[in-house]
Amino acid sequence: MIKGLMLAFAVLLAPSLASAETFVFTAIPDEDETRLQQRFQKVADYLAEELEVDVRFVPVKSYAAAVTAFRNNQVQLAWFGGLSGVQAREHVPGSRALAQGVEDAEFVTYFIAHESTGLQEGEGLSDAMRDMTFTFGSKGSTSGRLMPEYYLREHFGEAPEETFSRVGFSGNHSRTASLVASGAYQLGALNYTVWENEVAAGNIDTDRVNVVWETPQYPDYQWTIRGDVDERFGDGFADRVQQALLDMDDPELLDSFPRSGFIPASNDDYAVIREVGQELGLLD
Amino acid sequence: MWQSATVRTSLGFIALAIACAFFADFQISTQAPWQELGRLMLGLVMPDFLAVDFLGEALLRTLAFAFVGVGLGAFTGLLLALVFHSAWVRTGCAFVRAIHELFWALIFLQFFGLHPLTGVLAIAIPYAGIFAKVYAEILDETDPQPARVLPQGSGRVSGLAFTRLSQAWPHLVNYTSYRLECGLRSSAVLGFVGMPTLGYYLESAFAQGLYGSVGALLILFYVLIATLKLWVRPRLLPFYLLAAPFLLGSGLPIVWSNVSRFFTQDIVPTPLRNGEGISGLMTWLLDLMTTQALPGIWNTLLLTQIALVITGTLAMMLFPLISRHFTGRISGTLGHVALVVMRSTPEYLLAFILLQLWGPSMLPAVVALALHNGGIIAHLVGQRSNQLTLRQDAPRGLDRYAYEVAPRVYGPFLALLFYRWEIIMRETAILGILGIATLGFYVDSAIQEIRFDRALVLILITALLNIGVDILARRLRSRLRLRHTATSEP
Structure with a gap:
């Protein structure tokens, strides 16, 4: 039995080889899970085709879990809300907002x-x-x-x-x-x-x-990527991801968000969210 | 009767609970609570086994996490039990078991992320603490005589194996198999924080109103637990333990640098990280205490005391269901099934379901705690009552209950209830994650705000509160001279 347990532990700790070069992304669970799963599985297929790497979508159970997975480098890209994006970028130096929906600039x-x-x-x-x-x-x-x-x-x-x-x-x-x-x-x-x-x-x-x-308008959802993806997936990878997101024009895919299209975003676009977060004591 | 310390203590608890009830919030806030309950019942009557293609996976993962977690916990617990006389080990074990599995999972999620290790350790660590204590008590109760007559020069290990272990073996096995059942419940509940077990699918199904799937998941879970004795055989156990680690799923790979970051940065209080020194730390702690810890503690205590008394009342009312002094063969079997369902449903799951139906208040939490724990205690008290032999001319019906059986089982009943006190409090705190403002609510908020320094302080407070109640319960037990043996522990 002891041997079995040792073996069990070894198996647990062995890194999973298949996922070594898989580009993994997640999204905040802001809606019904089935809907999210369908939407982001389509996004995963689309990105895999555009980027020519394995892409996997991982669902999580809470907003914080999405931020934590991003921070822990268990996912490299995420569809965050305004606040969760600010939290994530704060904790991961070098990470940046890539793209937001047209609607997100005036949410x-x-x-x-x-x-x-x-x-x-x-x-x-x-x-x-x-x-x-x-x-x-x-x-x-x-x-x-x-x-x-x-x-x-x-x-x-x-x-x-x-x-x-x-x-x-x-x-x-x-x-x-x-x-x-x-x-x-x-x-x-x-x-x-x-x-x-x-x-x-x-x-x-x-x-x-x-x-x-x-309410009056404010900036919201955005795609955020880790700063170290270029080292792992090759030079210019983050830019390629950004381009792929901006190029997304399949109406069925966009409708599932629903967004009319994606436009470039930057970290500075979310300064106002940061300020409000600090004011309410949700951010340090 | 009023001179009896037992009666006075019981009445004191009841008075306290009534006082607490004035401060508690028991409102049903949904507009059509019974309609929703009806839909759930319909789901249970007409479960949809086809719609859930993930049913198999949910069950497999639930089993795998339970087996690996409990296996690891039992093994570690046995080793710790051998050195349990050390005050350090005792304190350490009391501490790790005072923290609920879900809190452990929330901690490990921060650095192992959605890796199976998170779920395995979340079960194994608190269980090791519990196993160590109970195993040590069981070993202590063995007859010391065989060990004294061992020939000089006998090895320690073989001495142990052939004297104390062999005597205690049936009790150890008994208790471990009971714990496996608890492990299955813990494993299922871990799904609520993202492990791929039953709770994960149950939450999704509920959120989307798929009551047919909810029914199917619940029924399979009950069947799994009810048939435990049939498929968990000593001979099959090594096979299960070997296979389980391979069935945990792969999750996401661990990044080890996160572990050191968690311990050296995340949990360091913010003022210290920003170099604000001790005065900054004091302000931070004071703020945390007044705005979160104290309201959390207040609500946790309130809910615990109310739930404890209702649990006790329910247990005393329900134990006749399985007592041979009150039931026949068929009604006894039915009573048995009712109690199995009650105790197989984890409080967290039950509270989650009731919250969906009735809206957020303390009511779902109290009912969930009382049903689950009342079911467990009623089962044990019922078994105890079956050992009583009544006179041939003993009265029947209510008189038999009030004058013959209830007074005789009341002592053991109180002992069990006091033992459950700490467990009820631990669960009360955790139910906060569902939105009831106990300590768990504030822990969850801190985690949602990515502030682990605060979360950890609140978890520590919860642990201390549990340890305090445990000590209090032990004092009460010994003051009332309630006999309490390790093997009678639920």
Whole structure:
């Protein structure tokens, strides 16, 4: 039995040879897993063809897990939100934002309300919301937590926990939509593209929930790559990845995000997210 | 009756729990909680075994992580049990077992990432601490006589093998097989943080409302645990242990430089890293204590005390289900099945399900803790009651329960409940990850913010709290003279 355990340990620690030169990427789990899996498997196939290396998509269970995998060099590329991208680049010197969706340069958050609240479409933040229940998305989300919290604090002049009778974290945007639709929470804040995606897919009964406010614009999602990929995959590899992402024009692929196309992005584009993150105490 | 210390202690606990209940939040916030429960039940009645092409993989990985983790834990635990008289080993073991498997997994995830080693160590380390303690207690209870009559010059190892180990062997095997069952539950729950086990698929299926898949996954899990005795045979064990490491999956390769970075940078408190010295550290600690640790501790204690009393009440109500003094052959079997289902469902999984159905409050947590732990204690108390012999003319029904059986099993029941106290608290803390504001909530927040220095301080506080409760429980047990043997431990 002891021998068996030793052997077991040896097997565990042996590096997996097949993955040595595989380019691995991940994405923050901001939506339903099946949808993410389908979308990013297509991206993996596309990148493998363009870059002529093995490309593997690895799903993770939390925003932090995506940042950690990137930081630990277990993935080299990631589709991050604004905040998670800033966290990741902060922890990995030399890493850079490569590309963002056209929509990401001017992203917004939707505040949604269950019909039972009596709040009207486009009504804006108001004192009528006090003492209702409210849910964010993931704790590490930009459009589901950071920016909505920022605007809530700005409007009400206090922490959301004081404004609302209950504040929750649903985990992701799809779940925020369904929790508010079911009335589990009266109010919620979420990524507007996910909302529109869910409405288009017929998953939301728009008679029961509506959008009461949309935030001002801010930069959000982006592809971020580690600085050391050139050493590992050859000179100019990061630039080739960037070009491949910018060249993505298959409508089916773009629709799955949904984005109308990808444009170049830089680390500096996200300075405002960094500042807000620091202001809310989510970044040091 | 009021002079009895046992009665007074019990009433004290109940009064405390009632006081706690005034501060707790038990609201059901979903609009149609029973409709969702109905959909789940429908999923259990009509499980969808075809839709889940990953069912096999989920089960295989759950088994593999359990076998490797428990195997490694048992082996290390046995070695530690032999040197358990050392205060260092005892303290070390108390410490590692005070930290929940999920917390261990969250720690290892930071530097091993999604490598199988993360899951294996998350099980093996706390289990080694538990095995060391229980194995040492079992070995202590063996008759010392055989060892004294050994001829001079007998080797230590063979002496041990032929005297204490051989006497204790049946108990060791018994306890280890019980722990394997716990290991399966732990392994399943590790899926919630990203290991490829049952919890991983269950969470996805739930998030997407695929109740048919949820039903299929749950049913297979129950079958796996209920049939444990059939397929885990001593002769097959070496085969399982050898095969398991190969079935863990490959995950992502480990990058070893991350390990040193974690220990030399990540967990160093931020003010020290930025050179702000001791005063900076004090401000940082004070802020962490007041804004996170204290509210976390408060909610953890509140929830623990309420859950403990409800667990106890439930156990005393349910043990007749499997007691031969109250049931016949068929009703006894049914009762047995009910208790097996209750105790096979990990608290975390149950709380996760109830949270989806009822919305976030302390209610899902209390119900989950009470059902799981109540099921375990009821099972053990029921077994205990079966050893009682009643008079021929003993009353029947409620009178038999109130005047004959309950008073006789109450002592052992309290001993078991106090033993579970620490376990309930450990689980209460971990349920915070699901969004209930116990310590785990703040640990999870710190990890989501990539602030491991804070996470680690909070995990240490949780561990100290657990150790404190463990000591308190032991004091109470000895004050009330509740007999407690290693082999009676759940």
